[in-house]
Amino acid sequence: MKKYRLLFIGFGTIGRALARQILEKESAIRERYGAAFQTTAVFTRRHGVALDPGGLNMIEVLRLAESGSRIGNLTPEQLPLEEIFRTSKADILLENTPTDRQSGEPAVTHVRAALRNGLHAVTANKGPAAFAYRELRDLACSQDRRFLFEAAVMDGTPVFSLFREALPALRVNGFRAILNSTTN
Numbered sequence: 001m002k003k004y005r006l007l008f009i010g011f012g013t014i015g016r017a018l019a020r021q022i023l024e025k026e027s028a029i030r031e032r033y034g035a036a037f038q039t040t041a042v043f044t045r046r047h048g049v050a051l052d053p054g055g056l057n058m059i060e061v062l063r064l065a066e067s068g069s070r071i072g073n074l075t076p077e078q079l080p081l082e083e084i085f086r087t088s089k090a091d092i093l094l095e096n097t098p099t100d101r102q103s104g105e106p107a108v109t110h111v112r113a114a115l116r117n118g119l120h121a122v123t124a125n126k127g128p129a130a131f132a133y134r135e136l137r138d139l140a141c142s143q144d145r146r147f148l149f150e151a152a153v154m155d156g157t158p159v160f161s162l163f164r165e166a167l168p169a170l171r172v173n174g175f176r177a178i179l180n181s182t183t184n
Contacts, residue, residue: 003036005053007090007119009081009110010097011044011065014124018094019058041088042071043081049074053089081110085117095123104131111147115139120146 006022008015022029022037030036038055047065050056050072064071079087093114099107104127111121111128115136121128128136129149140147 001030001034001036003038004092005055005088005090006037006039006092006094007041007043007084007088007114008039008094008096009043010095011042011047011061011071012096012098015042015044015094015096016062016065018096018124019062023058023062040090041084043076043079043084044071045076047071049076049079049084051079051084051088053087081113082117085114085119090119092120092122095121095125095128097125099125099127101127104128108132108136111136112139115143115145115147118143118145120148122146122148125149 008019011019019039022039026036039058039061040051040053040055042050042056042061042065044065048070050061051074061071093110095107095110095114097107097110099105104125107123107125107127108131111123112132112135114121116139121136121140123129126149128147136147
């Protein structure tokens with residue numbers, strides 16, 4: 001069985017919902033895909049930093065975050081991102097921070113740093129795709145990693161994986177729609 005170690009950056013509503021989904025679907029993911037997820041770090045400005053390369057107790061981390069408590073004794077200032085990438089031994093970054101609409105930050109920087117440090121990067125932010133798609137796509141390719149942002153479009157509708165996986169020979173010239181509730 002393949003085990004994937006996860007690093008959450010941002011642990012607000014979306015990050016916590018994703019963590020709960022991973023916990024709830026744990027046995028189904030194991031049975032269907034032969035994979036298991038283990039969270040080794042949660043990095044958040046509001047609740048602090050929780051880090052354990054051996055795996056965090058995510059039920060407790062969720063309980064603390066949802067009660068407004070600190071999830072760890074460290075702060076982001078005490079443990080910079082580069083150090084967290086190295087220390088957490090994570091394979092996948094799950095980036096869920098708020099995004100500045102003028103720059104796409106801090107998500108662009110988080111995704112870029114994760115890819116440079118050998119992690120796959122998954123984000124629910126529109127910022128990285130809108131402000132740095134080509135750069136991040138090329139960086140992911142050069143590092144033999146994935147840059148995925150499907151959750152940022154159409155409220156998570158799998159539009160990109162549909163074309164990438166099911167219709168690889170199709171060339172999309174464009175489409176028109178209301179793509180997510182943010183733009184509606």
